[in-house]
Amino acid sequence: MAFLQRALFPASRAVAARSQFRRSALPAIANPFVRLSSTMRPKLRDPSLFKENVCYVNGEWVAAGSGKTFEVHDPATGELIGTCPEFDAQDTEKAIKAAEVAFEEFRHRTGRERSKLLRKWYDLMVENAGDLATLITWENGKPTADAKGEVTYAANFLEWFSEEAPRIYGDTIPSSVPGNRVFTIKEPVGVCGLITPWNFPAAMITRKIGPALAVGCTVVCKAPGETPYTPLALAELAHRAGIPRGVVNVITALNNTAEVGQVLTTNPTVRKVSFTGSTPVGKLLMKQCAGTLKKLSLELGGNAPFIVFDDADIDLAVAGAIASKFRSSGQTCVCANRIFVQRGVYDEFAAKFADKVRAFRVGNGFQQGVTHGPLIHQRAVDKVEQHVRDAQQKGATVVLGGHKLPDLGPHFFQPTVLTGMTAEMAMAAEETFGPVAGLFPFDTEEEVVRLANATPVGLAGYFFSRDLHRVHRVAEHLEVGMVGVNTGLISDPAAPFGGVKESGFGREGSLYGVAEYQVTKMVTYGGMGRPLQR
Structure with a gap:
């Protein structure tokens, strides 16, 4: 089943002002992309763990009664x-x-x-x-x-x-x-x-x-x-x-x-x-x-908000955003989907965040040094591309990435950073479920909490601040089931998810x-x- 979620986000919540972040302030994007030969098949130490054409029912390995099967393909190679x-x-x-x-x-x-x-x-x-x-x-x-x-x-x-x-x-x-x-x-x-x-x-x-x-x-x-x-x-x-x-x-x-x-x-x-x-x-x-x-x-x-306040530790916030947004190439339900950055630190955060993303290596997951692999299938790639094009058409700036990588395989997309995001863009309302980070500027705590909650879903939310009173206040006002404060990773077997x-x-x-x-x-x-x- 597709693990994607659409949600309505009122256009009236638009962020009026645009970022002054300059793309020219960043060095040219490198091409740290690698390809693994499509003829290679991984080897298992215990081949008996690979169970083909059987399911496990009542302690036995059985085929479908009809004898029918379906194919499973490697998302990196299509094989x-x-x-x-x-x-x-x-x-x-x-x-x-x-x-x-x-x-x-x-x-x-x-x-x-x-x-x-x-x-x-x-x-x-x-x-x-x-x-x-x-x-x-x-x-x-x-x-x-x-x-x-x-x-x-x-x-x-x-x-x-x-x-x-x-x-x-x-x-x-x-x-x-x-x-x-x-x-x-x-x-x-x-x-x-x-x-x-x-x-x-x-x-x-x-x-x-x-x-x-x-x-x-x-x-x-x-x-x-x-x-x-x-x-x-x-x-x-x-x-x-x-x-x-x-x-x-x-x-x-x-x-x-x-x-x-x-x-x-x-x-x-x-x-x-x-x-x-x-x-x-x-x-x-x-x-x-x-x-x-x-x-x-x-x-x-989900449609997780990730909020960076002016008083945050910016380096910590950048690390948290990287961990939350790009884990599994953005294909998790608790990924940061809308990154809200207060205007006073917006340019600093955007520059440091883009520098981290620039260091990613995209390719086949078996290749040494690869940090990010393919998306799961073509539908996922198409949705990611549609979100990027929609944001561009409505005024966002593509700082990094923004394109498919067909030379690597059928389902690869560049890790992407967008600035100047507004509430009219599809990414504000829909779960992207891919390696695309859109940075939304905001001015006040009241404004960003309203924006964060302006969605019918509420799975996870994150925010970074060193103000103890704000920590308790915002954590209580976010309409989500899980909150990460000064961290981008919240999953733990001992914690209720x-x-x-x-x-x-x-x-x-x-x-x-x-x-x-x-x-x-x-x-x-x-x-x-x-x-x-x-």
Whole structure:
């Protein structure tokens, strides 16, 4: 599923004044772009982790009942990586049935037993980190260093939730009725349907499966059609870790994605659905879940504001903006999408920011020294180019980049910096999801908070300031689910991840993420008021 989000942004919020930043003040852009031979195929230390033409259902590797498959292509070269099963509704029903049967036994395992299983899975991820990173780079395109970072991040979810599994507590509650005692039990919700995106093919799997297994749920996970091999490799490691058959099921589909999603959201056996993806698709899935009133968590599109105040540490702000905006070539839901810089430091920030971007090396993620890889597919490239052209036509200045890189491959786009951005431009209203940074000038705190909140979505927001009072004030007024203050990186297995407004609801990671897979059962015990028998 495309991981892109459109949002309305009122044109009346225009920033009237334009930047005086001069392009001539910067040295000419270099061409630090490299190409890797398209004939090279990466090698795995353990080739058995590459699972082609099979999905993992009920502890076994199976093909689609129809025998149909779909192709997966390397986004850097366009070459065929392999094929995967095109699961349909009937295949999905079988996976749900396997999870249902497994749930009846798995739910009764102790938290300590489930903890050991998750810990073993974590250990295997660490042992096979190199191969997992290779798969991520191959099918997603992100550079090897980024891919290794994702593997560590993904494994840490399994470790963190393994430590939570033995600590599932209920409460005792004082009753207002004499003689009664009230207590609560935390129980697993049941079979869970998980739908994950392509931009973090390992981490989005473990962030959902980790808490589900920790509390005793079983899962059917629909892997993204663009990046299915990493999830399938994780399924193989789950198998080796001894996770019982039917507890973890990983299925694939591309052309049948809507059909599989329909089954996961309407089958009454599935009691919880967790989806990460676009807001329009999230709304559709929510409607489909209504018929069976499933527990639901949605992590949807964003339009993250990144605010630099006059009193900020500019070097720190530049580093934070680079980390937030250009991570995975801008293809994350919490990327800085609108960079607001107060007018007093606008030119200084723009110059230093452009210098950092100029040092990037774009190319095949397997090439040594490459910092940024391709976008995931042609639709992503087209949207990025459209946003740049729209901004140019409406008066923005392209300081760096602004063009495709066809000599490198079909899906490469130059890291781009735009100045003189205004609210009439498409980038102000739509999530770009690519390596394009637009710098918007602003004058006052009140103005920028209004601009930051003038969007129907609210996932993440960032701001840089050394004024303690402003830190608390702005953090409370930003209409987002997560705020980064003087940092561009906010993700942590121990921190609750999620948004507000049309960015969805529910939280992943942290103890709040555990609760998303639980139901609270209340028990009232009467007859406790009688006197003791002597």
